[in-house]
Amino acid sequence: MQELRANAPMPDQPLKLLVIGLNYAPDFIGIPKYTTELCEELARRGHEVTVVTAPPYYPAWEVPAAYRGAWRAETLNGIRLIRAPLYVPKNPGGLTRLLHHLSFAATSLPAAVWCALTKRPDIVLTVAPSFMSAPAALIAAKLSGARSWLHIQDFEVDAAFELGMLKGERARRWAERLERTLLLGFDRVSTISASMRRLLLRKGVKDEAALEIRNWVDIDTVTAWPSSNTSYREALNIPADHAVALYSGNMAGKQGLEALADMAARLEAQSTKVTLLLCGQGPLKGMLEAACSERNNVRFMDLQPIEKLPELLATADIHLLPQRAEAADLVLPSKLTGMLASGRPVVAMADAGTGLAIEVEGCGLIVPPGDSEAMAHAVTILAQDSELRLELGAAARRRAEDAWRMSSVIDRFEASAREVLSDQTLVASAARAHSL
CATH class of the missing domain: 3.40.50.2000 (Glycogen Phosphorylase B;)
Incomplete structure (x- = not known):
């Protein structure tokens, strides 16, 4: 019989997930749409999901008055949320975007640690952007004995330099070394296309740890209307x-x-x-x-x-x-x-x-x-x-x-989550770390 970690759920039992992501509903353009739909569908399937996120601000780059201030907790469509305050620039550029992401990395860390120690999740999942939330996810997973999972929507380090948002060869080499160190610290790293998964492999992620988990569409909601006469x-x-x-x-x-x-x-x-x-x-x-x-x-x-x-x-x-x-x-x-x-x-x-x-x-x-x-x-x-x-x-x-069918993609995520919990290599590694 395959060994499981001490507090891991048995097959088909509900999972406990802690999700750390910069953007979440009521923001709904781009990444927050998928993070929100993933969490809500997993909750609908009976899993326990807690989310550490920022206040809504995207894409207007302005936090509504009702969300300004310190950390706050709320429940949205059955999901428990901890919203961490952050700096939101009015005119985002290279430096101000960097400070924007750094501010969330700093404020999300105590919330992530608190949720990890009180909720004892099976998996800590963080979504990039923002890649700067990766250390918080690794720390939270380590402290709670959970598996760690990084899901990459954008390769933001490469994009920042390729698009000229950040500049300098020395800065790029430093950023890429840090990126590689963090990537290799996660038990699983997923991304949204085959070509982006190949980039993960070139960055040093092992084949068995690199997954393709696509974005999706609710094909029952977005349909091929017979006419554009709207x-x-x-x-x-x-x-x-x-x-x-x-x-x-x-x-x-x-x-x-x-x-x-x-x-x-x-x-x-x-x-x-x-x-x-x-x-x-x-x-x-x-x-x-x-x-x-x-x-x-x-x-x-x-x-x-x-x-x-x-x-x-x-x-x-x-x-x-x-x-x-x-x-x-x-x-x-x-x-x-x-x-x-x-x-x-x-x-x-x-x-x-x-x-x-x-x-x-x-x-x-x-x-x-x-x-x-x-x-x-x-x-x-x-x-x-x-x-x-x-x-x-x-x-x-x-x-x-x-x-791109939503149900099929989340089926794959759910199956992959159970696989990472039963991975013998990870179990042995965790046991060795516990004995030190």
């Missing part, structure tokens, strides 16, 4: 004979959104019957609004409530997924899941062979990163060919159903 078109005064090219999400540096303004100008100059719908918030929104102020073919909207997401996605005839080349294989945009599930083709900026290009192939058109002319050409092709849009959109929906 209420948004009328409210925004979009011409009936125009195709809608939609970008919805965070408006920040790594998305490469600068190309959208130039693309809008090209489409208008060519009298292409396309309206760009740009929905979201973030540091670059003001720049985009200024650059498109004279364009008649662009509409802007703030982020929409999560319950309106299916209708918003269905408003699109074409989805836009810009991305800077430097971010290739360091991130896989979380918004892709909803795009595919909505049954619409995607025009994505990606180099051939990258993780994003592989995911979109057969479901849309790929153009070089930063090439607004190529993106405008791809949008024009799709706008003028309804049969091609339907063909690629149907393929996108099938891919969402096959590869």
Whole structure:
């Protein structure tokens, strides 16, 4: 019989998890959506989940008045939350982002330790960003005898230097050494795509410890509506004979959104019957609004409530997924899941062979990163060919159903969590550490 650690649950018994993550509901764009849905689904399945997180602030980069102040505890949809205060910059840049993450690393540590000692979790899971929360997770796991698990949504160290948010070869070498040390300290390290898992292996994570745990989409909620004739078109005064090219999400540096303004100008100059719908918030929104102020073919909207997401996605005839080349294989945009599930083709900026290009192939058109002319050409092709849009959109929906189904992904997470608890190598290692 395989040996289990002393306080580990038997197979099929509920698990106890402590989750440390910078972002959580009511934030719902990007990473917080997946952390929240994972925790709530695990709780629905009978597991005990406690979360250490920050107050809501993203993507507006402002903490609501009701959440300002010291640490606070609350219960949200059955999940016990400890919210740790942090510094939130009004204009996030390289240094201010660093201080932002450092502040959460400092304030989340005592909360994580307290939860670990009082809750005695089986697994301490931390989500990156923020990678700076990794030490808190390792300390909490060590003190409580729990397994440690790091889930990487973005390789933020690489991205910060590749995108110019942080600079300096010496600083990069130091950051990469620290990253490697922390990565190798976890019992499991997971990430969201095959190409990102390969990067984990290149960083020294052992094959048996590196997992691919994808993001997901609720394919029963986000469906392939039969028509894009939604209420948004009328409210925004979009011409009936125009195709809608939609970008919805965070408006920040790594998305490469600068190309959208130039693309809008090209489409208008060519009298292409396309309206760009740009929905979201973030540091670059003001720049985009200024650059498109004279364009008649662009509409802007703030982020929409999560319950309106299916209708918003269905408003699109074409989805836009810009991305800077430097971010290739360091991130896989979380918004892709909803795009595919909505049954619409995607025009994505990606180099051939990258993780994003592989995911979109057969479901849309790929153009070089930063090439607004190529993106405008791809949008024009799709706008003028309804049969091609339907063909690629149907393929996108099938891919969402096959590869991004929420229940299947969380089944894999749950099974992997039980595996790490019964890992003989880890049991032996823990026993040796206990005897020292």
